[in-house]
Amino acid sequence: xxxxxxxxxxxxxxxxxxxxxxxxxxxxxxxxxxxxxxxxxxxxxxxxxxxxxxxxxxxxxxxxxxxxxxxxxxxxxxxxxxxxxxxxxxxxxxxxxxxxxxxxxxxxxxxxxxxxxxxxxxxxxxxxxxxxxxxxxxxxxxxxxxxxxxxxxxxxxxxxxxxxxxxxxxxxxxxxxxxxxxxxxxxxxxxxxxxxxxxxxxxxxxxxxxxxxxxxxxxxxxxxxxxxxxxxxxxxxxxxxxxxxxxxxxxxxxxxxxxxxxxxxxxxxxxxxxxxxxxxxxxxxxxxxxxxxxxxxxxxxxxxxxxxxxxxxxxxxxxxxxxxxxxxxxxxxxxxxxxxxxxxxxxxxxxxxxxxxxxxxxxxxxxxxxxxxxxxxxxxxxxxxxxxxxxxxxxxxxxxxxxxxxxxxxxxxxxxxxxxxxxxxxxxxxxxx
Amino acid sequence: xxxxxxxxxxxxxxxxxxxxxxxxxxxxxxxxxxxxxxxxxxxxxxxxxxxxxxxxxxxxxxxxxxxxxxxxxxxxxxxxxxxxxxxxxxxxxxxxxxxxxxxxxxxxxxxxxxxxxxxxxxxxxxxxxxxxxxxxxxxxxxxxxxxxxxxxxxxxxxxxxxxxxxxxxxxxxxxxxxxxxxxxxxxxxxxxxxxxxxxxxxxxxxxxxxxxxxxxxxxxxxxxxxxxxxxxxxxxxxxxxxxxxxxxxxxxxxxxxxxxxxxxxxxxxxxxxxxxxxxxxxxxxxxxxxxxxxxxxxxxxxxxxxxxxxxxxxxxxxxxxxxxxxxxxxxxxxxxxxxxxxxxxxxxxxxxxxxxxxxxxxxxxxxxxxxxxxxxxxxxxxxxxxxxxxxxxxxxxxxxxxxxxxxxxxxxxxxxxxxxxxxxxxxxxxxxx
Numbered sequence: 064x065x066x067x068x069x070x071x072x073x074x075x076x077x078x079x080x081x082x083x084x085x086x087x088x089x090x091x092x093x094x095x096x097x098x099x100x101x102x103x104x105x106x107x108x109x110x111x112x113x114x115x116x117x118x119x120x121x122x123x124x125x126x127x128x129x130x131x132x133x134x135x136x137x138x139x140x141x142x143x144x145x146x147x148x149x150x151x152x153x154x155x156x157x158x159x160x161x162x163x164x165x166x167x168x169x170x171x172x173x174x175x176x177x178x179x180x181x182x183x184x185x186x187x188x189x190x191x192x193x194x195x196x197x198x199x200x201x202x203x204x205x206x207x208x209x210x211x212x213x214x215x216x217x218x219x220x221x222x223x224x225x226x227x228x229x230x231x232x233x234x235x236x237x238x239x240x241x242x243x244x245x246x247x248x249x250x251x252x253x254x255x256x257x258x259x260x261x262x263x264x265x266x267x268x269x270x271x272x273x274x275x276x277x278x279x280x281x282x283x284x285x286x287x288x289x290x291x292x293x294x295x296x297x298x299x300x301x302x303x304x305x306x307x308x309x310x311x312x313x314x315x316x317x318x319x320x321x322x323x324x325x326x327x328x329x330x331x332x333x334x335x336x337x338x339x340x341x342x343x344x345x346x347x348x349x350x351x352x353x354x355x356x357x358x359x360x361x362x363x364x365x366x367x368x369x370x371x372x373x374x375x376x377x378x379x380x381x382x383x384x385x386x387x388x389x390x391x392x393x394x395x396x397x398x399x400x401x402x403x404x405x406x407x408x409x410x411x412x413x414x415x416x417x418x419x420x421x422x423x424x425x426x427x428x429x430x431x432x433x434x435x436x437x438x439x440x441x442x443x444x445x446x447x448x449x450x451x452x453x454x455x456x457x458x459x460x461x462x463x464x465x466x467x468x469x470x471x472x473x474x475x476x477x478x479x480x481x482x483x484x485x486x487x488x489x490x491x492x493x494x495x496x
Numbered sequence: 497x498x499x500x501x502x503x504x505x506x507x508x509x510x511x512x513x514x515x516x517x518x519x520x521x522x523x524x525x526x527x528x529x530x531x532x533x534x535x536x537x538x539x540x541x542x543x544x545x546x547x548x549x550x551x552x553x554x555x556x557x558x559x560x561x562x563x564x565x566x567x568x569x570x571x572x573x574x575x576x577x578x579x580x581x582x583x584x585x586x587x588x589x590x591x592x593x594x595x596x597x598x599x600x601x602x603x604x605x606x607x608x609x610x611x612x613x614x615x616x617x618x619x620x621x622x623x624x625x626x627x628x629x630x631x632x633x634x635x636x637x638x639x640x641x642x643x644x645x646x647x648x649x650x651x652x653x654x655x656x657x658x659x660x661x662x663x664x665x666x667x668x669x670x671x672x673x674x675x676x677x678x679x680x681x682x683x684x685x686x687x688x689x690x691x692x693x694x695x696x697x698x699x700x701x702x703x704x705x706x707x708x709x710x711x712x713x714x715x716x717x718x719x720x721x722x723x724x725x726x727x728x729x730x731x732x733x734x735x736x737x738x739x740x741x742x743x744x745x746x747x748x749x750x751x752x753x754x755x756x757x758x759x760x761x762x763x764x765x766x767x768x769x770x771x772x773x774x775x776x777x778x779x780x781x782x783x784x785x786x787x788x789x790x791x792x793x794x795x796x797x798x799x800x801x802x803x804x805x806x807x808x809x810x811x812x813x814x815x816x817x818x819x820x821x822x823x824x825x826x827x828x829x830x831x832x833x834x835x836x837x838x839x840x841x842x843x844x845x846x847x848x849x850x851x852x853x854x855x856x857x858x859x860x861x862x863x864x865x866x867x868x869x870x871x872x873x874x875x876x877x878x879x880x881x882x883x884x885x886x887x888x889x890x891x892x893x894x895x896x897x898x899x900x901x902x903x904x905x906x907x908x909x910x911x912x913x914x915x916x917x918x919x920x921x922x923x924x925x926x927x928x929x
Contacts, residue, residue, distance in 0.1 A: 133873065134874065136885065137874075137876055137877060137881065138876070141826055141827055142826060144826075170873055173870035177871075282824065340821055341822075342884070343820075344823070344825045344828070345821070346824050347822065371871075371884040372885055373871070374871065380810075381817070384775055384814070385821070387775060387776075387777045388773055388777060388778070388818070389774075389780065390777070391777045393574055393577075393775065393776050394575075397574060398573070437603055437607040437912070437915075437916070438607045438611075438807065440569070440923075441569060441570075441919065441927075442570075443569075443927070447570045447573050448570065451570065451775070451805075452569065454807075454888060455887060455889075456887050456888075456890070457889070486874065487873075490873075490874040
């Protein structure tokens with residue numbers, strides 16, 4: 064199947080940087096982009112699509128998410144993190160069935176697809192359901208299966224979750240032709256002991272996988288770790304081998320300059336989660352310092368319970384705004400940098416060098432955004448408009464590997480009616496039952 | 497015309513506080529709300545509308561806006577305020593024709609109506625065009641006609657703009673049955689001399705009007721005023737009589753505790769503009785202190801050139817998030833407080849006691865928001881969902897004085913096609929001509 068998109072603005076990439084093409088052409092051949100340019104490419108096409116008053120952009124990559132938590136959207140709102148987590152969230156999660164995790168994950172994918180996310184990095188208990196849902200939905204996903212241990216003396220072999228996670232990471236390491244990949248994850252310093260972190264990191268290295276961690280999300284987490292181990296969380300994880308593999312650290316709100324050096328020197332991707340960090344009162348991560356130091360900074364929504372959305376347009380918008388206001392410097396971060404965080408930097412986090420940009424030869428992970436709405440007039444600078452003006456709801460098409468998964472309110476691979484029915488039932492079981 | 501909305505959640509008001517009614521009824525009789533309740537009201541209706549999976553909420557009130565600036569959306573993005581204003585914005589505004597101001601204002605109203613704003617407080621040169629556009633569009637508006645003077649010795653009588661503004665404020669003080677009201681405005685301390693402020697404030701008092709001012713938006717503005725006059729901008733304006741009338745101060749980012757006392761003691765409404773203050777790097781206003789002190793805090797979008805949108809859902813969302821993150825306190829502000837800022841507090845700012853809440857006897861300024869979208873599941877707490885989850889694009893209906901002005905993408909009083917055509921032409925004239 065060869066498709067030609069015509070008459071559209073395109074956020075293309077040329078020599079490693081964005082280049083906006085006005086009124087251009089983009090051709091898709093099967094799962095790949097075959098042409099991007101100002102003039103019409105040669106050859107015949109099975110379909111030609113007029114995309115006047117639309118922008119084509121690379122699919123957005125949500126680099127830190129707990130998709131099943133859509134069923135906990137808004138739970139424990141406006142509580143401090145530890146209280147929110149231990150008093151509001153954990154008791155409900157203890158009751159979640161596999162079927163409910165499946166429903167929550169599917170609901171998450173509806174939301175992500177309808178707001179332009181083509182790939183996500185997830186972390187959740189019972190990851191099997193999320194893995195299978197992602198395979199069926201046609202989305203890309205790195206599903207990080209977590210270990211937790213509240214017993215300081217427990218061994219790796221005795222930790223049932225760790226063993227299950229290991230098995231899952233091996234079984235689905237390269238599912239659906241690599242589109243869905245189960246990988247490693249340590250929930251956080253405060254929920255795991257040293258022995259298990261070290262052993263799990265060794266297995267991660269052994270199986271050639273990737274690691275994902277919550278790190279220095281709150282000041283108390285950061286300070287308690289220093290008190291307990293004499294090390295910051297970044298130093299602690301580094302000492303246990305967690306950064307000997309390609310790894311991501313989510314949040315890093317309280318990362319010190321020395322921690323930022325560790326990220327830079329060890330190629331650790333930082334996932335910035337602006338909404339969640341603000342909503343839980345965790346703070347504002349030193350993102351501009353990380354960018355200056357050359358750290359690969361990406362964006363994530365975190366779970367719906369602390370956001371309340373899985374909408375990358377909101378994260379881009381917030382990331383573009385809050386650091387300017389917090390530091391009183393409107394030049395501290397550019398829309399270009401923000402869009403990179405949400406696309407090409409995300410592709411690097413996920414180890415997917417064939418995604419994240421619109422260039423011939425890359426996989427066709429493409430979204431279309433309407434410019435034909437009052438708030439999108441005028442559009443001098445399309446990247447500026449995507450970051451500062453667009454809503455998630457302005458996305459009109461989401462394509463993964465050349466396959467349209469969402470278009471104009473219609474989902475092609477997920478039965479949205481059924482998922483919403485299941486979601487209503489799950490909620491009534493969980494909260495009213 | 498009597499209309500009954502049924503099967504909807506309603507953000508009603510009871511005894512001065514919000515009360516969410518699940519699966520309730522709201523009746524509109526002409527321009528007014530005649531019933532709000534859980535059970536079906538008696539009587540016959542000309543129309544019954546099933547609003548299943550929708551929330552009805554009070555229309556949002558955008559308390560600080562420069563509507564015509566939609567034609568400057570994104571202009572000078574990522575520049576510091578003074579550079580943005582003097583180098584990027586003012587030169588374009590000098591070229592703006594009355595026709596272009598009209599087009600920009602109409603484009604603004606399309607955006608506001610489609611994102612749930614029923615009333616706005618505007619400030620712009622050539623306000624006549626905005627006034628006439630608001631009258632025709634059916635929206636509510638307080639249009640503050642500004643004075644500026646860059647000559648420190650100029651008198652009130654010699655300032656042509658002041659005299660024109662005065663004439664306009666008198667001509668349209670109560671247009672369209674009070675739906676559109678032209679009122680007074682001093683642009684800012686740094687753009688006006690003492691004599692003119694004092695004389696214009698005296699006329700404002702004499703004609704029983706209201707005042708609107710930019711105040712302590714940036715640190716340099718605040719500090720320069722202290723250096724020049726030995727007074728903060730709030731102290732300066734108070735000394736000149738600007739707070740002897742019902743008045744609003746926009747921004748107040750650098751307001752001191754003593755300034756906040758002045759606002760509280762003089763009934764000055766503060767308009768918080770979170771997006772604009774962040775984007776221009778102005779800073780983060782001490783809103784929680786203002787609320788504690790009992791100041792009437794409202795929300796505004798500011799102009800599209802520094803936002804880039806006129807979308808009150810974004811302002812509510814940001815206001816709910818940024819203070820929590822900045823102060824590391826998730827309990828600092830509640831969704832209830834935020835929704836009040838955007839509705840009932842706005843009605844107070846505008847001097848419209850018959851709007852701002854859904855109660856029998858109030859004017860029917862009502863918006864409907866769809867809950868039937870993936871990101872709106874589950875909806876435990878409708879107010880929480882409106883603040884943290886909803887996008888402007890989730891608004892399905894906007895009604896002013898019982899008249900539907902927008903519904904499901906259709907505008908009933910503005911020819912959207914024509915406005916967008918005019919906007920394209922205006923942009924090409926302004927920037928390419």
